[in-house]
Amino acid sequence: MAVTIKDVAKKANVSPSTVSRVIANNSRITEETKQRVRDVMEELGYYPNFQARNLVSNKTNTIGVVMANSATLSFQNPFFPEVLRGISSVAHDNQYGLYLTTGANEEEVYNEVVSMVQGRRVDGIILLYSRQNDATMNYLANSSIPFTIVGRPFENPDQFTYVDNNNVDNAKEAVHYLIELGHERIAFVGGGLDYIVSQDRLKGYQQALADAGIPFNEQYFINEEETASLSRDATLNLMNMDQPPTAIVTHDDLVAYEVIRYLEELAISVPYDLSIVSFNNHKISEHLRPPLTSVDISIYDLGYEANRLLINKINDPDTEEQHVIVPSTLIKRGSCRQLP
Amino acid sequence: MAVTIKDVAKKANVSPSTVSRVIANNSRITEETKQRVRDVMEELGYYPNFQARNLVSNKTNTIGVVMANSATLSFQNPFFPEVLRGISSVAHDNQYGLYLTTGANEEEVYNEVVSMVQGRRVDGIILLYSRQNDATMNYLANSSIPFTIVGRPFENPDQFTYVDNNNVDNAKEAVHYLIELGHERIAFVGGGLDYIVSQDRLKGYQQALADAGIPFNEQYFINEEETASLSRDATLNLMNMDQPPTAIVTHDDLVAYEVIRYLEELAISVPYDLSIVSFNNHKISEHLRPPLTSVDISIYDLGYEANRLLINKINDPDTEEQHVIVPSTLIKRGSCRQLP
């Protein structure tokens, strides 16, 4: 059996209560006693049993991290490790552990979240996505567990603590940039419209067009679902139009490079024949051909801030809901061209 | 307060013991009683408290996943999410949760692992790397907790349960392929030599050269540490040699594309002036220019098998140590050229 508090107590000639207080570094214990107990803990190789401690303190020092689902988006994309790195850093500094959902679809994730909340497995939750009519999020909103969202909630934002980019402005800036370069026929390949981030970017796209007096052409708008193979057909259809676009905005660098590849099959070259602006600025994108013009959304910071806000909330449940907007930057590289 | 087993017991007119047995689906309880208790559980929204259950059963149903460290390798690379996806799938099927280390360096990770093992936070551990003289691994080897390694252990492989590719053969095949294409001056840009995977690939590289009667030229061998900026200097030095290589083997697709980028600065074009074979076959590599010839190491399967073996070991601690070699495939694309 493992060394328990009792073993330490016996050997140090104190009561278990005292050992417990030494662990908690309670100020009412003499430095002398503390030292003696600590020596014994060291000698016996004592480590506190988390299960026991958690049970009585009703605290787990664990953060639950909820991904959309392991089968698709979250895992195919460098977004996930990078946001996790930000979360991880704050967790470690505050002595929290990380517990991940493993569900492969929406329903599995929902069940896991309910069970980890009700079963007191975690002290708080970070939801790595924001989606419309999401059962998991509705459950969390009605529970009393602290949670933060990476992404703007669909409604009642004042009632949630969340971290987000300004996706409307980001998309607007990207499209403005293309318009400045002389483009008017600008297509938009966005993610699934149940995600708020996709809705926001679509809105920014439309606003930028409106600002420039360019009518919104529905045929230029492609709502990419999570299937990986759609962008090929989408690309081909787009370029086969009577008035094909001269520029495309894509919602992720990986998608952009796929599109570029399909364009190549049509002998359309980026940036000479067509310009591309993307989102997420993956690390490798600066090294690839063409180097991608992409909006850097500070993924690490999204994770970092989400966990910082969450731990604040755990420590002080009465704190009001906070929103942090993480800055974004349009990184201009070689995938866009000024039209003559 | 949350609903406990006592609340359910009272309402269902049974003892807490009975409720506990219903949860465990103990066969000694009448179907009738079970149904009644279950109805009450549903009605009250009962969920078992994991902390309490874990404490008494000395089981957590949680797997600890240990990364090299969050600051470098593990997180910059698509390897991590993909191996996690494999782990996750098995975890979910077996009702296990996933607990991640958050340490940013070797020492932090070591302390976390000791604390999560001694503190009974996990039932078993997956070590996502294999390194020479690794304190964490030595600790695990001397503890009694079940663990599996992704990667071949440095010594006494029979005493460990692990999953690996045949990295010696993989490298040999990659180099053979280049030799077949007529290359003789073949450079090797490998990862840090404390990692067993790097050692194995170096060995395969050397064997392939030896098989073909090509002497090993130490200047063609670059041992890339984890700093991201090395490959630039490495590339430049390599190409400034009197006899620059005509082909390069790199240990990861991302590194390959960085190298390609630096070659471009020297007006050296792949595959026309220089051929490249890489490892890991990232999803996007088939779409990029040049499409990369790369060894697919079945990352998902590495994670899947590692967790499968681990859970076997947890369920049956006396099972003997097992080794699974996951198949690899050299995917030939456009980054290599036959020499005249």
Next chain:
DNA sequence: CTGAAAGCGCTTACAG
């Protein structure tokens, strides 16, 4: 400043 006691929410021999 320290200890004895109660209790966190479960499980599991032991009785009956």
Next chain:
DNA sequence: CTGAAAGCGCTTACAG
């Protein structure tokens, strides 16, 4: 087939 009791390893009022 079901219950009363003990106990998992801690923490924390309550005494002294």
